[in-house]
Amino acid sequence: MTQQSHQTATTQFVDANGVRFAYRRFGKAAGVPLVFNQHFTGTMDHWDPAVIDGLAKDREVILFNNAGVSSSSGDVPTSIEKMGANAVAFIKALKLTKVDVLGFSIGGFVAQEIVLQAPGLVRRLVLVGTGPRGGEGMATLTPEAQEIFGAAYDEPDHLWLRVHFTKSEKGQTAGREFLRRFRLRSENRDPEVDGKVAPAQIEAIGKWGSPQDKPFEYLKTIHQPTLVVNGGKDVIVYSVNSFILQQHLPNAQLILYPDANHGSQYQYPTRFVRHVSQFLSEEDV
Incomplete structure (x- = not known):
């Protein structure tokens, strides 16, 4: 496992919940594995190698495509709850009894559902560029995102230069560096998603983000240590939603990176890896 990287890791498959899940598992096979949940219309190859390989130096990392996405079979659910149930089934199919979970954007919604549905399965939680149920500007894709x-x-x-990065010279320079890394894996890449994925995910986002009565009460039941990360200028999931998460989760800390949009972890990969590694390595108290 330690000899593989984001660029070379073999795609494997496991069956659960009637779905054949595609996944890649590599890194340092010690401690608690870190399971990644991807953004809107993203595949395993939309992660930044600088982030994945950086984190894989100290821990096992697991990338996967949820149901109906790219190389995984089945249909994309039209609710975040069902996406979460699929993710829990996938983790259990790997015979894992304890994991850390990272979710980016819609993957952050799914990560919250994993904890809600299987709290004993999750040790620590990392939420990146995401928000709570019924968050601000989350009932639909934001006007900027549309x-x-x-x-x-x-x-x-x-x-992805516009989705993940600000328009500043610094932001766009970081974006071009990301795109160079983004294509480093040239063989056995995941297929791009088909036309059914975006509409189903948009429907699920709408249900999750729609206005609700006391929408943030559920966050009080998530007691796992949580690291919330975003750019200070996120136009895809407005940055205020990261603050809402931190305010309502019982054990959460918040980092906002400067001059950064939705993909702040890709603009500052070294800093992000350091922050997440430190967080995951802390002793539970």
């Missing part, structure tokens, strides 16, 4: 995802791009990958 414009970004609806625009045409000469190079398809340039979409």
Whole structure:
């Protein structure tokens, strides 16, 4: 396992909940594995190698595609709760009894559901560029997100320059460096998602983000130590939602990176790896 990397890790498959889940598992096979939950329309190959390989130096990392996404079978559920149930089934199918969970964007919604549905399974939680049920501007894709995802791009990958990075010179420079890393894996890449994925995920996002009575009460039941990370200028899931998470989770700390949009962890990969590694290595008290 330790000899593989984001670029070379073999795609494996496991069956659970009627789904054949595609996953990659590598890194230092010691301690509690870290399970990653991906963003809107993303696959295993949309993670940043600098982040994944950086974290894999000290722990085992597990990337996977949830149901209906890319190389996994089945249909994409139209609720976050069902996505969470699939993720729990996937983790249990690997015979794991304790994991740390990282969720990015919609993957952060799913990560919260994993903890809610199987609290004994999760040791620590990392929530990146995400928000709570009924958060601010979360009932639909934000106006900025609708414009970004609806625009045409000469190079398809340039979409991610706008999704993940600010328009500043510093932000766009970091974005171009990310795109270079993004394509480092040239063989056995995940297929891009089909046309059914985005509408199903958008429907699930709408249900999760719609206004609710006392929407943040459920967060009080999540007692796992939690690290909340975002850019201070996130236009995809507004940054205020990270503050809401930190305020309502009983044991959460918040980091906002400067001049950073939705993909703050990709703009500051070294800093992010250091912060997450420190958080995951802390003694439970």
